[in-house]
Amino acid sequence: MLLADDEELIRTGLRVIIDAEADLEVVGEAGDGVDALEMVRRLKPDVVLMDVRMPTVDGLEATERIVSTVADPPKILVVTTFDNDEYVYQALRAGADGFLLKRARPDRLLEAIRVVVRGDSLLFPAAIRDLATRHRGRPSALRRAGLTEREEQVLRLMATGRTNAEIAAELYVSAETVKTHVGNVLGKLRVRDRTQAVIAAYESGFV
Amino acid sequence: MLLADDEELIRTGLRVIIDAEADLEVVGEAGDGVDALEMVRRLKPDVVLMDVRMPTVDGLEATERIVSTVADPPKILVVTTFDNDEYVYQALRAGADGFLLKRARPDRLLEAIRVVVRGDSLLFPAAIRDLATRHRGRPSALRRAGLTEREEQVLRLMATGRTNAEIAAELYVSAETVKTHVGNVLGKLRVRDRTQAVIAAYESGFV
DNA sequence: CAGTGTCTCCCCCACGCGGGGGAGCGCGTC
DNA sequence: GACGCGCTCCCCCGCGTGGGGGAGACACTG
Structure with missing residues (x-):
């Protein structure tokens, strides 16, 4: 698994959570979109946790580039801070396999990763639902x-x-x-x- | 749990699968949208498996009515046959909590139900992803x-x-x-x- | 049978819109 | 400094668009 986030604190937190699991392993960390793309090509991870807001190239653009240019692309889970984030749809359209909130409980995070790794499913956190349903009524x-x-x-x-x-x-x-x-x-x-x-x-x- | 589907064969199949689980129980079956709405009011199920195409009132309309008129509405999982079904977004906008394909493997079906029951999450089957990403590129x-x-x-x-x-x-x-x-x-x-x-x-x- | 609603077609008219052209200004780059 | 580029503003012109009105044909329903 590759972690792409410009905040080292976040990366470390994720790494701690993930490395505690026997079946999951972090193989690299990228600080921006360009690094992420490069490391995907080089390390060929099976999963990428991708932050949206990053320097040089944001997570959405990076996701799109990976999906459209890398042969046998990894599963990409877009991770963001805000639940009212309007990037959800854009992330999915860019080719992301899932969307997750940073403030999600660790077990949910791990579950999301496993869901994405195992099958090809998308797991939406609760608050995200509002985005899908915001136009209800x-x-x-x-x-x-x-x-x-x-x-x-x-x-x-x-x-x-x-x-x-x-x-x-x-x-x-x-x-x-x-x-x-x-x-x-x-x-x-x-x-x-x-x-x-x-x-x-x-x-x-x-x- | 309430099953809403106009085909009895489908209802029976779902019932068999679900009743085999200790933590899940089917409390009623509805054959159309009107029945579904009435039974939701009367039986107060915590989950509804809702078919899209049904007589009188389709599953989307029924979902919308339930969500907008029933106090403390049940979780609604919309179940459909086709993975290129354009109803996905409409279902979510109508207030559905999840979307699932009929041809999904039983364990996936049960997992989706549990995910929806437990938290408030949406589980997308694989093929559905194409809908979210169909406009990629x-x-x-x-x-x-x-x-x-x-x-x-x-x-x-x-x-x-x-x-x-x-x-x-x-x-x-x-x-x-x-x-x-x-x-x-x-x-x-x-x-x-x-x-x-x-x-x-x-x-x-x-x- | 009368009434209602839908679909079809027509008139005139005002106006927002898009295409064509040109032009000055500030900005950063080469 | 010259150049490119983005932003700003202006002209004229054709036309698609939308609002107003009316009207006939048909199906369905009370």
Whole structure:
């Protein structure tokens, strides 16, 4: 396992916790993203505990580079301090295998590591759930907006970046008809323009 | 624990697996969303295994209703058949505590249940990860688009649904300046209009 | 049967938006 | 100092967009 964190104190703490386990072993420590990438290539660890905020290259960028450039990349657990951290999704999109809070209890930390090592699963700490669900309530808003089937179709096509003319061609109707549907969607969603409608669609998980 | 699935075969299979465990007990079975909601109110289970596709009210809607209307709601594990199921995010946003594939091995299923019961954690099966990371590669596209700091600011404000004039007011610059930045953003992201730019921002995890 | 709702199409009009061009300023680099 | 670059501001122009109005066809329901 490789530890990547710019604070030595954190690295030491993690090392103590991890080395106490018979089945886990720390093979190296990196202080920034560049070091992390280099050490991954050289030491070929099976797991990396990756801090987000680091000098030179942050943990997200490092994760992305590792996943996209290293053959048979290690499992990467992104570790961060704040539970309201907006990096969660970005971490997963960058190719991380898991996400964890630094203040998690050691047994949870070890469990997360084992889960990631063993299978290919993601373990989310509790507080992170809020990030996934922070937009709750709103889907109902969109759901209860009472969009008709046609209006939903149009909204979906709007959310692909199409113009009214393109939507019209896609649905085999006139552009005027699409305009009507779009207008109805905007009214029902109580938004000003198509951009806000698309945002509402994304925020509510509609797309 | 409550099982909610429209296929009796599935319910039976789950019941057999679960009842074999000493610490887990199935207290009821629901065949659709309405039943599930009613039984949650009546039986007050601590966990619900919720299928997505069900008659009357689907599992997502049922989850949302339970979470938003039941006092002290049970933990809800959404169970689905397909690993390319786009319902994952919607499930989490609806308030589900976890997501699981039906074809998961029984021990994984039981582990997921225990994780959800014990703490408040989310367990993602492997294939689900692709959903979180399906837009990978693209963030780099956006990242490598070479947006300047100001352009990033403008893009973020665009992604909140603001007009150029509002962005201008927010940044204390003229609307013409904002137009220039917007134009640069569109060019660098290779998109046609602000709606597509916002979509790109969402798809790449920029927001 | 009448009423409601949805989908379809049309008109006019104001305006935000994006594309084209140019231009000055401050900054750091070579 | 020259140069590149980012930020700022301005012009004109075409057009997609959204708001206002109306209207006919069809299906479903009370």
